[in-house]
Amino acid sequence: MSFIETEEQKALRAAVASLAAKYNYRDYVLPKARKNEPLSELWAEAGKLGFIGVNLPEEYGGGGAGMYELSLVLEELAAQGAGLLLMVVSPAICGTIIAKYGTEDQKQEWLPGLADGTKIMAFGITEPDAGSNSHQITTTARRDGGDWILSGRKIFISGVDQADAVLIVARTEDNKTGKLKPALFILPTDAPGFEKTPQEMDILEPDRQYTLFLDDVRLPASALVGSEDAALAQLFAGLNPERIMGAAMGIGAGRYAIDRAVEYAKERTVWKTPIGAHQGISHPLAQVKIELELAKLMMQKAAALYDSGDEFGAAESANMAKYAGAEASIKALDQSIQTHGGSGLTAEVGLAAMLGVARIMRVAPVSREMILNFVAQHSLGLPKSY
Template identity: 80%
Template sequence: MGFIETDEQRELRSAVAKLGERYNYVDYVLPRARRGEPLTELWNEAGKLGFLGVNLPEEYGGGGAGIYELALVQEELAARGAGLLLVVVSPAICGTIIGKYGTDDQKRAWLPGLADGSKIMAFGITEPDAGSNSHQITTTARRDGEDWILSGNKIFISGVDQADAVLIVARTEDHRSGKLKPALFIVPTDTENFVRTPMAMDIVEPDHQFTLFLDDVRLPADALVGSEDAALMQLFAGLNPERILGAAMAVGMGRYALAAAAKYAQERTVWKTPIGAHQGIAHPLAQCKIELELAKLMMQKAATLYDAGDDFGAAEAANMAKYAAAEASIKCLDQAIQTHGGGGLTQEYGLAAMLGAARIARVAPVSREMILNFVAQHSLALPRSY
């Protein structure tokens, strides 16, 4: 991997940054988040400009680039406080899985819409009694003639109210062994017996979380994505981009907070001196900058490895990037609030309202404890602890 981006990547950064400045945090994102309204206008324009589908195949309306470029889009939007949670889900997870494993009909039906933002697909894997242990998923799919019948429930599923369908992770019975194995199904949100219930969250966010109930949901045979036997590969194809895009959003949020803190420290004068001249203010911000840049480098490494087809290297780097970006982002935001003093807790700056969103990165899409487990086991060859 190189440390100098191509002309096309730099131009993409510049174009996305301009869009993010128009739909910035203070004027657009925060007011809508306080009202619980999705960022529809930003999403639609990003789609029309081709930003949402940069990683999807050109033959289906995408940009033909990679996860690196999609992470670049997410980072630059988030650096203006306008990160899009559904970029992590719709083009990154679902678009990648369908692009790699979907049938020709599924690709034609979904990828053009995912690329231009006219269609949105949510992702349903988490369950109340499974959490980080996907092996304990109890949502099952059984055959009924040519159809599939899905039963089970999901929790913490983002953006279902904006989605046309949810890519559901279920389990089917392996008749050779009698054991359950994972399989992925496209479930349109208007399917009969598919019920969504909004969750009461205590954070300021424009996107909502849902509990899903699938009570014998009947699906046609072509709802199954790819091969019934390839679901584990399909999951990994989507989960690594999920971690990379989550890291990109956290890096961008950290950049936003750090820029706000530096601006305030340059302008705020006490005893005839800008507060940024004092090491007590300057050094913590400098430390935040260093840690954020280190996290960004690991995110870029993960994206580069993924796009090069190095699945194991990408998994290790993606987990590390997600961990590092979450920690750096929270530290940047906390220090930005501290730099502003009491003003950091006022609505005028909106920094305190970001705390919940920044804190999510430590928990989702995978907790930092599970990342530490992964690194201990796979990178350090330590005994498995769970």
Template identity: 80%
Template structure:
């Protein structure tokens, strides 16, 4: 395993950074976020450049690379303050699952659009009464002749207003055992009996969260992704990339905050010297740099393990990466605000507005407490606590 990036990966970083720098956080992202508008122009341009589908198969218009490269794209976007939340969802989760387990028709229908960004797919797993316990999902799918009927609800589903469909995690009944088993269905957002209601969130973000209601949504037989019996495996094929991309976004946000803080610390002078010359400013920023680099290494390790097919190793590393990146990102942003003093709370720099969004990384897509549970049980082999 080598973390020395290839020339192609370095060029990809440079190209993505160049694109993101033409948009930027203060001039483009933050004004759009304050108006509750998606980053459509950035998304479209990133799609046309091939960045959004870099992990998807070449025969469907993708780049034929891996989750490592998609994480690289997300990190560089976020490092300019222009991270795209739906990169985590559409190409990383949904594109990966369909690419691995979808039928030929599903791949033909969805992967080219997911690769060039012309189509988007949201992902629906979280439920009001399930939360972190996905085993308690109650959204059910039952057969009605050759069709399926889906009934249930979902909550905190990102970007449904931008999506053409939602990949819904439901449960089918095993008639032999009477138990409910997970299954994945592609549900068009314009389907009859499908309702999406915006959730009132107290953070400044360009992407909205939704509560979904499925009141016997009728779907054709080919809406089922892959095999009923393989759904759990299919689900985890998407959740590890979700954690890796979430970590990449958090690392990028941390880099943005650290760059803003160090630039200010070099320029702002008090008592005739730049404030960065004082250890009270310099040392916390140095600590942030170390923590971000460590989180980035774990994120890279997780991506390499995933792309190599080591699902067990990738699961452990992806959870650790997501935990470490979230903590480092929040600390970086908080220290950037502190470095700017009162200016850190002003609209001029936009750092305070970013803090709420960065805080999401501690609770989604999986909380830090559940990550600690995972590490305790699977890495340390301690008794399960829940």
């Protein structure tokens, strides 16, 4: 396993960074976030350039690369403050699951659009009472002749207003045991009986969160992804990419915050000396730089393991990367604001507007505590605590 990037990967980084500079945080993202408008122009151009679906199979219009390259794309976008949240969902989770487990018809219908960004698929797993326990999902799918009938509710589902469909995690009933088993369904957002309600969030972000209501939504048999008996494995095939991409977004955002702090610390002069010359400023920034680089190494390891097919190794590393990326990102933003002093809280600088979004990374897409549970149980061999 080598983290010396190929010339193609270096070129990809440079190309994405060039695009992101055109859609930077202050000029493009922050004004959009203040109006709660999606980053549609950036998404469309990134799709046309092949960045959105770089991980999807070439035969379906993707780049034929891996999760390493997709996380690279998101990191570089986020490093300009232009991270695309729906990259975590549409190509990374939904695209991966459909590419691995979808029927040929599902692949033909969805993957080309997911690859070039002309189609978006949201991911519906979180529920009010289930929390992080995917085994307790209550959204149900029952057979009715050749169709499926879905009923239930989801919360904190990102970007549903931009999506053509939602990949819904529901449960079917095992007639032999009476137990409920998870299954995945592609649910078009214009399906009768499907309703979405925006959730009022106290943070500035371009992508809105939604509560979903499924009132006896009828879907054809072709909506089922893969096997109804293997959906738990299918589900987790998408969750490792989710964690890797969450780490990428956090690391990129942390890079953005530190870059702004370094710029300011070089320019801001007090008593004839740039403030960056003082260890009280320089040492905390250097420490955060180290922590971001360590998180990035774990993200690269997780992506490389995932692309190699080592699912357990990828799960451990992906959880660790998500943890490290979130913590380093929050610390980087806090230190950047501190470096700026009072100006760090002004609308002109825009760093304070990132606080809420950065804080989300500690609780989503998986909480810090659940990651610690995973590491304690699976990496350390301690008794399960929940």
